[in-house]
Amino acid sequence: MYLAPLRGVTIRCFRETFSREIAEAGFKEAVTPFISANAGVDPLKDRELRGGPLPFRVTPQFIGKDPQALKTCLERIKSTGCEYADLNAGCPFPMVRNKGRGSGLLKDAAKLAAMLEAGCETMGEGKFSVKTRLGVERTDELKALMPLFNAFPLRFIIVHARTAKEMYSGRPHMEEFEEVKRLSRNRVIYNGDAPFPQESDEVMIGRPFVRALGARDDSHELLSRYIAASAQELGGGPGVVGRIKELVAYWKDLPRWEKLWPVLKLSRTVKELEAL
Numbered sequence: 001m002y003l004a005p006l007r008g009v010t011i012r013c014f015r016e017t018f019s020r021e022i023a024e025a026g027f028k029e030a031v032t033p034f035i036s037a038n039a040g041v042d043p044l045k046d047r048e049l050r051g052g053p054l055p056f057r058v059t060p061q062f063i064g065k066d067p068q069a070l071k072t073c074l075e076r077i078k079s080t081g082c083e084y085a086d087l088n089a090g091c092p093f094p095m096v097r098n099k100g101r102g103s104g105l106l107k108d109a110a111k112l113a114a115m116l117e118a119g120c121e122t123m124g125e126g127k128f129s130v131k132t133r134l135g136v137e138r139t140d141e142l143k144a145l146m147p148l149f150n151a152f153p154l155r156f157i158i159v160h161a162r163t164a165k166e167m168y169s170g171r172p173h174m175e176e177f178e179e180v181k182r183l184s185r186n187r188v189i190y191n192g193d194a195p196f197p198q199e200s201d202e203v204m205i206g207r208p209f210v211r212a213l214g215a216r217d218d219s220h221e222l223l224s225r226y227i228a229a230s231a232q233e234l235g236g237g238p239g240v241v242g243r244i245k246e247l248v249a250y251w252k253d254l255p256r257w258e259k260l261w262p263v264l265k266l267s268r269t270v271k272e273l274e275a276l
Contacts, residue, residue: 002158003030004191004206005061005088005131008246012048015058017229018213018222023055025209030058031131031158034088034102037064037073044076061131063088065100065111067118074122084155085123087115089132092164103136103164109148116152131158131191131204137165139176146183156187158204168207207250214251223248227273236270244273 003010003022015022015030022030032048043049049060060077062085064070074085089112091102098104105112119128130149135141142159149157159180161172172192181188191204213222226247230240245265252261260276267273 001025001027002189002202002204003027003056003209004204005031005033006206006210007033008243009033009210009250010206011243012051013229013233013243014226014247015054016051017226019054019056021213021222022209025212027056027205027209029056030054031086031204032058032060034061034063034091035073037062037066037070039066039069039072041069041073042076043073044080049077057084059084059086059129061086061088063091063096063101065105065108065115067111067114070115071118071122074119074128078123084127084129085119086158087119087128087130089115089130090158090160090164092133092162092167097136097164103133106132106136106141106145106164109145112145113148113151116149116154120152120154125153126155129155129158131160133160133162133164134173134176134180135163137163139163139173142180143176143183146180150183150185152186154186156189156202157184158189158191161190161192210247210250211254214248214254214257219251219256224274227270231270238268240270241267241273 010030011033035043035046035048060082062070062073077085088102089105091097096102100108100111105115116130132142159177161174161177177190189202189204193208213219227244230243234240248257248261248264251257264276
């Protein structure tokens, strides 16, 4: 299993604080929430790529549409010993895709090909992966692009079995996912919550795992640990409060949290969080 990148949630502090729980759940690798691949930006200064070793591999994910900027970022991380990297070609948010990034790359085959070429050439054969969706508006868009993907020696393709416009609603399109898998020369990893494909031994999971943390008997203890770690990293303040709300939003309809959520979402300080 691979831990999915959830913006604002499965961040470095989360991975470090819950490293034991992540490893015990069976995750062998985590992909970071996306890091911008912009010209002149040093990715090693990004908070996601700091920290010590963990009991699972951490693979950085980059987002962008400038092949040269991506190449520069990958060269930088590779120089420190980073073995793998991933391209975000699936972020569904309109503010991202309308700028040609994330799932917006699916609408520009030439740009997508240039990004894949930069990634594979820089990281090496079988060292660069891509996370994407079945399409932006239709579920057959990725299928039409499979000849393009097949031209590159990717590590694998992670496919969220929904379109970008569907975001995270509705059931995953399993028939379309299986068709992409059949057409691909590269390994294909499923993402998109249950049902998992039959006979699949590789899946990427994010939301179900985060939600499961809130259902544990020790979830209050886990949250207290995360509040303390976040306060130490950020020095307290609204950044900590926002981060905790991002996490507990996944728990808000669970029995042990549904009564606390209305209070927690009104919290403004770390002390108010600690008092819950």
